[in-house]
Amino acid sequence: MTAPVAGRGRGFGTQTAAAAQPKQETTVRQPVQRRSIDKRQELVAAAARVFAEKGYYRTTIEDITTLAGVGRGAFYHYFNKGKSDVATAVVTEGFTMDAAVPMLPRIQSVVDASIALATLTPVVPVVKAAARLATEQDHPDFYGHLVRLYIPQVTQLIQQAKEFGELQPGVDPAVTAEAWVMLYSGTDQHARLDYRRLPQKIAQANAVIVRGIVTPETALKLDMSVQRGDLLVRQSRWAKEYIEGLEAAASVGSPT
Secondary structure: OOOOOOOOOOOOOOOOHHHHHHHHHHHHHHHHHHHHHHHHHHHHHHHHHHHHHHOOOOOOHHHHHHHHOOOHHHHHHHOOOOHHHHHHHHHHHHOOOOOOOOOOOOHHHHHHHHHHHHHHOOOOHHHHHHHHHOOOOOOOOOOOHHHHHHHHHHHHHHHHHHHOOOEOOOOOHHHHHHHHHHHHHHHHHHHHHHHHHHHHHHHHHHHHHHHHHEOHHHHHHOOOOHHHHHHHHHOOOOHHHHHHHHHHHHHHOOOO
């Protein structure tokens, strides 16, 4: 974003009657634009809930519009390619995480990213739906999205850990990153019968990977606990949705 530059056109701070008109139009349009954004987000949220429960192929547009309380016309206004369009929006939003904070040891950043995602998945519908869509093997648009998205990022973090002397000799960052992300993906799929177990299962998987790649000195400095996931999520962009999800589950006495 660039700041206004004084001296252009009629000069900074100068406004004629003609120049004032667009500002009035913008003021009028703002509430409409806000409502449009809100309605689209309601559709994404509704789609996420249905996808999380049924998966891609068993979900219908009618399922989504009924839950969102809108007609098919409104749905296609925002997602003109249909179900695949809104599914793409769900996957994109669900895998939008805070940037990894550079930690020391650097390998802690990888541990943090995985345990935070595992903590969110059982609780926040859009994240749960994104995880399910990204592992539906017969839909090439979504299958492997998590793997393709995270392997380059994890490779970079492990490379930094290597440069900081945190890894054992001979550890290949690219190979390790692929193994780590694939292990996460497989663990996620296996835990779906009881998603409450996912954070614990991912913490265990992290420990297996980490013990095989880091130096003993580095291992002593790492926090690989399940509790760290809760702490990280409460400080993230997902904090509101996460807390609301926990409260909703507690209020009805149902598991997340």
